[in-house]
Amino acid sequence: MYLQIDKSEDFYKDKERRGGQDRRGDLTRPIKNRKIYWIFTHWWAGDLPYVFERHTDITMFLSKQQVQTLAPGNELEDDVVNAYMELVRLREKYMWQNGDLHSPAKRFFIAPSFLMYQTKNLSTNLNMDPYKKTGAKLAEQIDFFKTYHRQFQGPDIQLRDYALFPTCTGGHWILFIVDLNKMKVLLVNPLREDGPFSNFKMIYSVQYYFMEKVLPCWLNYLDPQRFTKKFMKMAIVTVRPKQDTGVDCGVYVCKYVDAILNVIRLEHAVLHPYDDVETFRYRITWELRRGRARHLSAWGLTQRNLGL
Template identity: 20%
Template sequence: MSNNEYSVYNNNTKAYGPLQGYQFNDFMIASATNIILCYKINDDLDLCPTFQSSTLDMHDWKEKNNLYSFILADVFNTYMSHRDKPFTVGPYELNPIDIFYLIEPKYELNDQLMNAHLYKTTTLTTGIVLFDSVSFLKYYSREFRTTAEKIDTQWFNNDIVLVPMPNSRHWILFVIDIEKKTIVFLDSLPSNSRLYEKYKNYIAQLLRTHHFYLKKSSIKFTNWNVVAELHDWQQDDTISCGIYCTFFARFYVTATKYSNINKTNIRLNRVQFALHLLEPTLL
């Protein structure tokens, strides 16, 4: 197989040379980006790591109750009465009609709503970055040639990375806790979507790329673990996966416990979601 004009840095000669004798799957990231992965010949590179299973420790999370529904409704109506034009949340532009329909239990989150809420979550504390669904789909489908603007976020200079993934009108979420060396996989409808095995190698590749970009060495997954069973985060409808994913991300980065989401309070949670977007200082 030809090297597709990719080069590799040789630690011995201190120069770049042609990338030769590789298997395509071993350098999957190279076919999608201009970032070149290279490792010393004696490195023990685990291309498909098997993570140790773990449980999510929430013993030190603080308890907090949601606001009363009538308070949320009044605030929402007040803000919506003054919203008639698109508005921005970080790099994302939102349409007021999406916010209006968002509060209805049968409305599915689109990319803009999902990414905007997760972006707001990254601003709640330091050390949180977002690799949004648009970036993931570009990486996943290998439709772009450079990820410099993404690589420059330097995941390993932060504590937590949020990675939302759309799959056939269903949202799933990876929370990569760099500090704790833990990957939390949230699929709120696992009976319909066993997706961890499908995506875990892509997450590993992204981690490997960011680690090499910053540390100039291969990442060792020996001490990394994964949380993939979250029984308290199982939805009881077929629409609200995005709400579950975004709220879990918010609760994780703030180490906060709220009442479980269910059919009886989903509209209230959707109103709260909308208010997060409209006025971040309220909640």
């Protein structure tokens, strides 16, 4: 009886919000009510100590406490964000393998958030030129370059057009976007308040050092003919969807990545800070549950294959 009522209610709500337009692939399209009901009764309630989902290409082990951070009003756990990014990497991998994406579509490297944490030993002296390291420091740097150049799904970073670095620092999520062809790097911060440029560089000094100095050195080590620049200047994305609360930064970074892969420019993305963010939380939960990220929109797929 619940499912019969729910189907008609789903149809009504979807029709009401889409304004007569087809919203398949729309990032903000509401999730079905019966799926929300399943989420609340299976993942956000009960006494199970963990959620264990085995799928064809990925096995996730998330504690019940971690899964419950997806519920509205909670700050996402790092492992939840990383699990979602893994689904996005898999989607990219299979769309290329199946021919849904093809040249001249741009290729993306999506780094795990812990990669930035692993750079701490490379960033003990922020004034040191990474090209001038010697001895043990140089050996440590080269070992890092060899270890992390390949993402879990997909080719090496030096074979990509863009690299995305979701990063959590001090309990706050930010996103670095690197154009590997132009050798430019952007910082996207979900916080509503934009401080002076110098404050960002002070707060994220280690991340700045890695992105501006170590990353160009890393790329040059992997492919010295393609990557010749020794420094990348950081720029700030000032126009983008911004969080209204202190707990939604992880959700925004997940959807920044999803929007970029759908060729939605962040300055054009309009997100409701309550309704849409709540929808994103439900969708991320459902995608983790089924082990597959939702498909790219037809429009986004077309734009990608045009090389945009």
